Amino acid sequence: MKKHIAALAFALTITAPTWAAVKTVTLSVPSMHCAMCPVTVKNALSKVSGVDKVEVSLEKKEAVVTFDDAKASVDALTKATKDAGYPSSVEQ
Template identity: 60%
Template structure:
């Protein structure tokens, strides 16, 4: 019986990451005013755990970010850019 309980506990911890979903969000970053700005924004976002892809477009003043929603959120992404000096918001 103890082995069965241990097996069920182990299985539930292995299954939990399957509930996480990958999301993609577009952030508006209007403060990017020079060619070096996208580098700083990308570096700041890349430090957020769970981020798997970042595309920063200087001409559009936006960043498209793909992340795992169990490890990151839109708030952590916007906080990361804000802390780097580039306030952002989710683009609708």
């Protein structure tokens, strides 16, 4: 039993853990034109696994998304908006 515990302890010390990071990205969504557009974009982004927070502004034509990068990616976010009919890109 001690050999198994020692082997497990050794394996855990040499295996580098993968830490998720919370990231925030601003997406430009230029095709939003009416009051329902931000609602649709927010719903689409909120359905992406790992998304923690979504703020969408019609006036700025942008979405600010906070997400766990171990569960979601920028590609998944832009795909979600595109699939909802609102292509987006990362603001620089």
